[in-house]
Every structure is written in C-alpha cells, then in structure tokens.
Amino acid sequence: MEKVFVVKIGGNVVDNDTALHAFLEAFSQVEGKKILVHGGGKIATKMANELGIPQQMNEGRRITDAETLKIVTMVYAGYINKNIVAKLQANNCNAIGLSGADGNLIQAHKRVNANIDYGYVGDIDQVNTSLLTALLKVQDAIVVAPITHDKQGQLLNTNADTIAQELAKALGQHYDVELIYCFEKKGVLLDAANDDSVIAHIDKNKFEELKGTKAIFDGMIPKLTNAFAALDSGVKKVIIGHASALKQLIEGNAGTGITY
Amino acid sequence: MEKVFVVKIGGNVVDNDTALHAFLEAFSQVEGKKILVHGGGKIATKMANELGIPQQMNEGRRITDAETLKIVTMVYAGYINKNIVAKLQANNCNAIGLSGADGNLIQAHKRVNANIDYGYVGDIDQVNTSLLTALLKVQDAIVVAPITHDKQGQLLNTNADTIAQELAKALGQHYDVELIYCFEKKGVLLDAANDDSVIAHIDKNKFEELKGTKAIFDGMIPKLTNAFAALDSGVKKVIIGHASALKQLIEGNAGTGITY
Numbered sequence: 058m059e060k061v062f063v064v065k066i067g068g069n070v071v072d073n074d075t076a077l078h079a080f081l082e083a084f085s086q087v088e089g090k091k092i093l094v095h096g097g098g099k100i101a102t103k104m105a106n107e108l109g110i111p112q113q114m115n116e117g118r119r120i121t122d123a124e125t126l127k128i129v130t131m132v133y134a135g136y137i138n139k140n141i142v143a144k145l146q147a148n149n150c151n152a153i154g155l156s157g158a159d160g161n162l163i164q165a166h167k168r169v170n171a172n173i174d175y176g177y178v179g180d181i182d183q184v185n186t187s188l189l190t191a192l193l194k195v196q197d198a199i200v201v202a203p204i205t206h207d208k209q210g211q212l213l214n215t216n217a218d219t220i221a222q223e224l225a226k227a228l229g230q231h232y233d234v235e236l237i238y239c240f241e242k243k244g245v246l247l248d249a250a251n252d253d254s255v256i257a258h259i260d261k262n263k264f265e266e267l268k269g270t271k272a273i274f275d276g277m278i279p280k281l282t283n284a285f286a287a288l289d290s291g292v293k294k295v296i297i298g299h300a301s302a303l304k305q306l307i308e309g310n311a312g313t314g315i316t317y
Numbered sequence: 318m319e320k321v322f323v324v325k326i327g328g329n330v331v332d333n334d335t336a337l338h339a340f341l342e343a344f345s346q347v348e349g350k351k352i353l354v355h356g357g358g359k360i361a362t363k364m365a366n367e368l369g370i371p372q373q374m375n376e377g378r379r380i381t382d383a384e385t386l387k388i389v390t391m392v393y394a395g396y397i398n399k400n401i402v403a404k405l406q407a408n409n410c411n412a413i414g415l416s417g418a419d420g421n422l423i424q425a426h427k428r429v430n431a432n433i434d435y436g437y438v439g440d441i442d443q444v445n446t447s448l449l450t451a452l453l454k455v456q457d458a459i460v461v462a463p464i465t466h467d468k469q470g471q472l473l474n475t476n477a478d479t480i481a482q483e484l485a486k487a488l489g490q491h492y493d494v495e496l497i498y499c500f501e502k503k504g505v506l507l508d509a510a511n512d513d514s515v516i517a518h519i520d521k522n523k524f525e526e527l528k529g530t531k532a533i534f535d536g537m538i539p540k541l542t543n544a545f546a547a548l549d550s551g552v553k554k555v556i557i558g559h560a561s562a563l564k565q566l567i568e569g570n571a572g573t574g575i576t577y
Contacts (some may be wrong), residue, residue, distance in 0.1 A: 107368050127396060135395020136387060139464060139472055143418040147470035153420040158403040160413040160456060191455050195448065196420060204399060210407035212399055 061193065061232040062091040062307065065221035066239045068098030070300045071137055080239075081141065083303040085148035090193045090232070092224055093152075094201045095141060096217040101125075101132040121176040121214040129214050130156075134202040141200050152198040157205030158212060160188040163220060165205035165213050179205040179213025181220070184227035222287050229291025236292050237307070238280065239300035244313035245281065249274040255298075259315050261285065284315045321453065321492040322351040322567065325481035326499045328358030330560045331397055340499075341401065343563040345408035350453045350492070352484055353412075354461045355401060356477040361385075361392040381436040381474040389474050390416075394462040401460050412458040417465030418472060420448040423480060425465035425473050439465040439473025441480070444487035482547050489551025496552050497567070498540065499560035504573035505541065509534040515558075519575045521545065544575045 064084065070076050084093060105112050105128050113120040121129065138154040145152035157163030157179075165179030192199055201224065203217040218238065225236040244255035259267070264281055267273040273281075284295035298305075298312020305311035324344065330336050344353060365372050365388050373380040381389065398414040405412035417423030417439075425439030452459055461484065463477040478498065485496040504515035519527070524541055527533040533541075544555035558565075558572020565571035 104368075108364075130399050131391035131395040133395070134399045135391040135393070139390055139394045139416050139418055142416070143466040143472050144470045146418055146421055146466060146468055151421060153415070154418070155413070156399050156402070158399055158406055158414070161406055161411060188455065195451050206403040206406060208406055210404045212403050 058231070058233045060089050060235065061228050062087055062089065062235050062237060063094065063221050063225040063228070064091065064237045064239065064303070065094045065096070065217055066300055067096040067217065067241075069241045070239065071095055071098035072100065076300065077141075078144070080300045080303060081144045082148060084198070085145055085150035087303070087307060090197070092189075092199045092201060092221075092228075093141070094203070094217050094221040094224065095133075095137055096203060097129060097133050097137070100136065101129050104128050104132060115173050115175070118175065119214075120174070121178050123177065126177040126212060126214055130204055130212055134204045138200055138202040145198060145200070150197050152200050153192060153196045154200040154202065156202045156212075157215065157220070161185050161206075161208065162188055162201070163205040163215070163223070164208050165215055166207055167211065167213060177211070177213050179207070179215040181205065181215065181223045184223050186227045186231065189224070189228060190231055218283070222283060225287055225292045226290040229293070234292045235294045235296060235307070236284075236287055237296045237298075237303070238284075239298065239303070239306075242299065243302070243311065244298045245273065245277050247272060249276070255311075256313050259313055261317055281315065288315070288317055318491070318493045320349050320495065321488050322347055322349065322495050322497060323354065323481050323485040323488070324351065324497045324499065324563070325354045325356070325477055326560055327356040327477065327501075329501045330499065331355055331358035332360065336560060337401075338404070340560045340563060341404045342408060344458070345405055345410035347563070347567060350457070352449075352459045352461060352481075352488075353401070354463070354477050354481040354484065355393075355397055356463060357389060357393050357397070360396065361389050364388050364392060375433050375435070378435065379474075380434070381438050383437065386437040386472060386474055390464055390472055394464045398460055398462040405458060405460070410457050412460050413452060413456045414460040414462065416462045416472075417475065417480070421445050421466075421468065422448055422461070423465040423475070423483070424468050425475055426467055427471065427473060437471065437473050439467070439475040441465065441475065441483045444483050446487045446491065449484070449488060450491055478543070482543060485547055485552045486550040489553070494552045495554045495556060495567070496544075496547055497556045497558075497563070498544075499558065499563070499566075502559065503562070503571065504558045505533065505537050507532060509536070515571075516573050519573055521577055541575065548575070548577055 134156040142154040247254040295315040302311040402414040507514040555575040562571040
C-alpha cells in the first residue's frame, strides 16, 4: 500500500512565523502523499479580544458561541489555512486547503453534554474517504482546518487532534498511514522536567509497564491512549515529537514512535 | 460537450441572509456542473472598522494594505466561503470551497501601476484548468473566493468578476460554458430609471447599435465589453440578471442573454 503521512501541528507552530516557515519547508520535502491538520493558536483569541467578544471558558475549554464560531471560521479556515497553502505552493508543494464542510469531508454533530453547553463544537461522525483518496491522486498535500459541519448548514469548531486521528483512521483502509502529532516537547518523556528523556519507542507492553510504574507523567496518558486507539483502527504507526524535527520524526531518528 | 455554469454573485447577495438563502437553494437545483464565484460584500469593511483598521480608497477602489489583506482573506476565504459551502451541502449540493491558492487554482501577480499602489491586489496570470476539470468530475459545485496567490507565498485580493470571467474562459476549451453575472438589476436596461426595460438578447450587432445610439447607460458598457471578450475566448453564452431569478436566467426567461 502507498504511504500517507497525517501530520498535526498546534498553536505553538501556527503562532510563530519562524517556526511555521521552517516546518512548512520540511513538510514540503516529505516524499509521498501527506495531510496537514492545523490547530488555531492565539490569533482567534486575540481577534475576539480586539472585537470585544468575551471568551467563555469551562475547565480550560473554550465555549464556542455564535460570534466565536464566526471568528474561528475566519481565522482557521481563512487566514491560517490559506496562508499555509500559499506558502506550500511557494515551496512547490501542490497543496489544497479544506474545511470539513468542503466536499462533506468531515461530518459532525453539535456536542451533546447534559452538564454544559459547549456551543458550536462538533464531534465527528464520518470522514469522506473517497474524496480524500480522489484528491490525494491529484494533489501532493491536503491542508485541513479544524472546522467541520453537520450537513444541515451549521459549521462547527472541532478539535484538531481528533480530526487528525479520524482522517488517519479513515485512510488506514487504503494506505499505510503514519500519524504524526507535533507538540512542544521532543517526544514522550520519562521525566517531565527533562526534555531529553524521550522514550524512542513504545509498544503496548511498554505502555502498560509505564502506566503501572507511573514512570510517565499524567499528561501523556491520553495522548498514548489515543495513539493506541488509532493503531487499533488501522493506522500503522503514530509518532509524537517536536515540529522542528519533522524529517527526523519520519526517519525514526527523533520523537517517540508508537506501534504494537 | 458537457455544460458548466459559472455564476458570479456580489455583495448585494452575500450581505443579505434571506437573498443568499434563496439564491443558494436555486443554485443547488441547477442541473449539471457549476462554479460559484462570490464577492466580498460589506462584512470585511465592517470588520476593518471594528478593528480600527483605516480603509484607504482611490477612485472608489479599495487599497489592500497588509492588514486589509488579512481581513479579506479571513472574511472571503473563511467566513463567506465556508458558510456558502455548508449551506449548499445542506441542500444536498456537494460543493467544495477554494481560494485561488488552493491547488494553484488561480495564479496572479501583484498589480503594477505607476501612479498608485493598490497594495496586495492581484491581476490574474493563469487558471489551473486540469484541477477544475478533475474536481468537476467528483463534485457538483466549486465555490471560489476572490483571493488568489502569486506562487511565491503571497495571497492577493482579486476582483470576483474577473475571476468568474477567467474561470469561464479557461473551461471554455473543455465544456459548453455559460457565464452568469448576477447583479442588482434585472438585466441590461434600455432605460436606467426603468427596472423593467430589460433587453432580452444582445448580439454583437445589437451592442454596436446600442453604443452608437447611446440607448444604453454608460455603466453597462464595461460589463458588455467583458461579456464579448469572454465570448471571444470560447465562452458560449453570457447572461446578466438579478440573483433572485437564477432559474429563469438559465432558462432564458429573465435577464439579458449575450451571444454572438
């Protein structure tokens, strides 16, 4: 099967022009088919503040009211997505930028929660795999903004990590998929205080061992649980590491590789 | 040859929720392949005002400085484009929304003008016809925002009328293209003061006659000149009329049809 890389970058890359430029250069040079899922970063919050739209948070999570949805749609699917695409095009990487509404790429529903109304936040129902495979035949790269829709005309703000995971799972039936989560650390760390304590490889046994001995800090557990869920659904490999080392992550020379 | 409709709507539709809703319903029902090019409307200007970004105009034309480009990219390629796509998807019209940067759809260069610097405004160099034809095979509709790029990483604000015309011309080699300009009048009027004085059909002889007798008001001359330029470049028919009558425009029961 042909290889496809699904790479997720977060706000720490999107918000930093120098880091983003370097990352996009490395991403352009990745051989083969690739999908980039980008998060939002601080631009949307900054813009909401400038426009005087109060941002409500609940336990660290943003409540997406109608005005906030308007802003994240503009910033994520407009400003960030199109600037990334234009920069990839300048690197001769033939990228196309999409939201989840485009071609019904990602259909979702408004989150149902008895205790708190998160507003226009989407939980994913399905991915349009046939559109993805058709586009990957003619494009080098697809750049996905974290906005989905409910097929009833409503756009929805959706977690970029989850989008990356669902795209990777959907493509796993047709391609050898490697799912790469770029974050602000060099990989999964044995010691949260030591940036160089990266665990190079984690398989299921190692994960159970790490959980049992509490040799791994709590913040990593959900990431690893998600990684194994992706592997369970047909993703071949999950890699976690720093955005500045994309090439090395792919080559297995940096970050944490997660397989069975 | 298969038929493709290229339809342009302007701010008067985009700014009016009721009008936009009705238009998108009619557009969804158009049989066959179709491309919708949308202008910007007043949302960008409103947002610039709210953010305290002064808008410079020169002879009625907006100067697109860096901050204004950021806003039009967000509003046109983000907010407007994705909301239109989500609404078309709700109408079971499988639409995909693109800017000119996506898949290198529309390559342009920053306008060169010795007298005045219009800022980040793009004049079109080329259309990626093979991407359009590939997408039209798998999608019902393509929705194009009036943002292009220079292939050097720079996004550019670009006139939506010109984009519609260039897309129609590029597709004319592969499809029977009908180019439909929706505007705030019912069609080309004999008498600017009488909304019902629509000229149903204009060919080249009629156009010369109208220009000679000055039986047509000046504002229509550039639109008609552009229409004949499109016909010269392989577009089969140009139709000018009101957005509220899309079905009738296509059926030849409203607006002005322009052919040789």
